[in-house]
Amino acid sequence: RIFGAISGLLESLNDPYTVFFNQEETKSFEEDISGTFIGIGMEVGMKDKILTVIAPLKDTPAYRAGIKSGDRILKIDETTTAGLSIEKAVKLIRGEKSTEVTLTLSREGEKEPREIKIIRDVINIPTLEIELRADKIFVIKLYSFSANSIGLFRNALKKFSTAKTDKLLLDLRGNPGGYLGAAVDITSWFLPAGRVVVTEDYGDGEKPTIFRSKGYNIFNDKLKFVILMDSGSASASEIVAGAMQDHKRAILVGDTSYGKGSVQELVKVTSDTRLKITVAKWFTPNGISISEKGLTPDYKVEYTKEDAEKKKDPQMEKAVELLNNWPR
Numbered sequence: 001r002i003f004g005a006i007s008g009l010l011e012s013l014n015d016p017y018t019v020f021f022n023q024e025e026t027k028s029f030e031e032d033i034s035g036t037f038i039g040i041g042m043e044v045g046m047k048d049k050i051l052t053v054i055a056p057l058k059d060t061p062a063y064r065a066g067i068k069s070g071d072r073i074l075k076i077d078e079t080t081t082a083g084l085s086i087e088k089a090v091k092l093i094r095g096e097k098s099t100e101v102t103l104t105l106s107r108e109g110e111k112e113p114r115e116i117k118i119i120r121d122v123i124n125i126p127t128l129e130i131e132l133r134a135d136k137i138f139v140i141k142l143y144s145f146s147a148n149s150i151g152l153f154r155n156a157l158k159k160f161s162t163a164k165t166d167k168l169l170l171d172l173r174g175n176p177g178g179y180l181g182a183a184v185d186i187t188s189w190f191l192p193a194g195r196v197v198v199t200e201d202y203g204d205g206e207k208p209t210i211f212r213s214k215g216y217n218i219f220n221d222k223l224k225f226v227i228l229m230d231s232g233s234a235s236a237s238e239i240v241a242g243a244m245q246d247h248k249r250a251i252l253v254g255d256t257s258y259g260k261g262s263v264q265e266l267v268k269v270t271s272d273t274r275l276k277i278t279v280a281k282w283f284t285p286n287g288i289s290i291s292e293k294g295l296t297p298d299y300k301v302e303y304t305k306e307d308a309e310k311k312k313d314p315q316m317e318k319a320v321e322l323l324n325n326w327p328r
Contacts (some may be wrong), residue, residue, distance in 0.1 A: 003273065010275075011085070016046035017264050019087050021274040028090065029274065035125040035146060039094040040101065040118045042067055043176035044086060045234070045260065051081040051089050054258055055174035055232030058126055058143060065118045067103075069174060069232035074113055075104035095120050109305070128152040136165040137323050142186075145178030145236035150185045157189060161218070167323040170240075171228045173254060173315070177235025180211070180263070187243050188214035190225070190250070196285040197243045200263055203280070224326045225250040226319045229297060234258035238295050242284035245298065251322055252297035254315045261291035 006020045021029055031037035041060020042053055053071040056062040073081050076092040084092075093101055102117050127149050129141040138160045142149065160168060177183075180198075187197045193215020201208040219225075227241050227250045238257045244250035263280040283289050299322070301315045 006269075006275070010277075015262075015278050016049075016086055017260075017262055018277045019085060019275075020269070021087065021276065023272045025087050025091065026272055026274045028094065029276075035127075037094070037123050038097050038120055039090075039123050040065075040067075040120055041123045043232075043234075044073065044089060044093075045176075045258070046086060047072075047258075051084065051086070053232075054176045054234050057123065058174070060123055061118045061121050065116050067105075067116065067118075068107065069230060070108060072106040073103055074106055075102075077102050097121060128156060130156045130159060132159075132163050132165070133320075135167075135320065135324060136163070137167045137169055137320060138163050138165055139169045139171060141171040142175055142237075144175060145182040145186075147179060147182070149178070149182045153182075153186050153189075157218070166222050167224045169226050169228065169319055169323060170250070171316075172233045172237040172241060173228050173230040174232040175234070175237040176232065176258075177237055177260065180236060180239070183236035183239040184211050185214065187240050189216045190219060190223075190244065191215070191247055192217050195247060198239045198285070199283045199287070200280040201283065208283075209280075224323050226322055227252050228254050228315055228319055229257050229295070230255040230303065230315070231258055231294070233295075234260045238290055239282065239284075242288070242290065242295050245295070246285040246288075251299065251328075252295070253299045253319045253322065254297050254301055255303065256293075256297070256300070257290065257295040259290050259292045259294035261289050 003022055010018050010020055040062040041057040042062040043055050045054045051073040053067055055069045056067040099120050100117055102115055104113050104115050106113050126143045127146050131139040140156050184197050191213035193213055195213040197211045197213055199208045199210050229241050241252055245252050261282055262278045263282055264276050265279045267275040269275050299318055301318045303315050
């Protein structure tokens with residue numbers, strides 16, 4: 001009863017990111033953080049009060065089934081998602097390995113909803129991949145800002161520094177975010193010490209908390225740096241991209257980002273229950289809030305259904321064009 005009263009009280013706040021986790025939901029949340037769980041492999045959030053796919057994770061059942069960023073989930077099996085919290089939706093989507101879940105989706109540009117059946121499996125959340133292209137563009141694909149992404153990114157930059165190229169492409173498309181500390185650390189490789197990365201305002205009349213670059217800053221002004229982003233780039237992805245854009249350290253290419261400009265903290269209620277509560281709003285170095293509206297790229301390039309069918313990637317093509325014909 002007490003847990004139900006807490007959940008009811010939180011729902012009255014009308015904040016989709018402030019939620020109470022019961023024992024089962026706490027276990028599920030901790031599995032998320034560990035990077036391994038049973039499900040279909042996608043991040044979801046609330047957009048205009050509708051359950052929406054932020055991004056499917058690469059090489060997961062959701063990804064292979066054709067789930068797209070921006071898909072609106074209308075039903076999970078026979079349960080409508082209207083009024084359903086993110087946590088309750090996640091609980092319905094997850095289940096036992098090899099069992100089936102049916103999602104009814106609404107997709108932009110399509111008149112009728114579509115049903116997609118997906119078989120649940122063990123999901124191992126990927127973190128980072130690198131590639132040195134034939135045109136000497138060094139690509140870092142970052143899937144999430146997990147606890148180990150700091151070390152993995154550092155190792156990737158070591159390989160970049162020995163690749164004899166000045167063209168770097170950071171792909172944050174479909175990256176739903178993660179640890180703030182990882183975002184600040186990764187940004188610190190490109191900014192002098194003390195430069196503002198992100199500001200958190202707790203709305204309590206006190207001075208905002210400012211997170212600054214640690215000043216690793218190993219690259220000079222000759223670095224050609226492009227960041228790819230899309231509607232699946234959220235939270236920590238937007239912090240990195242926003243800081244790089246405001247400090248004119250990188251060119252942003254792709255689509256408008258998701259728009260998650262709030263900060264949550266995890267509070268222990270009992271030994272096996274938690275409260276995730278929104279405690280602040282965050283702002284880019286120029287004092288801009290991206291909540292709801294997202295971050296606008298310097299070069300807006302759409303990636304359409306037709307592009308996917310033709311195996312074309314116009315966003316990547318634009319990034320490559322810029323890196324090979326640097327405009328700055």
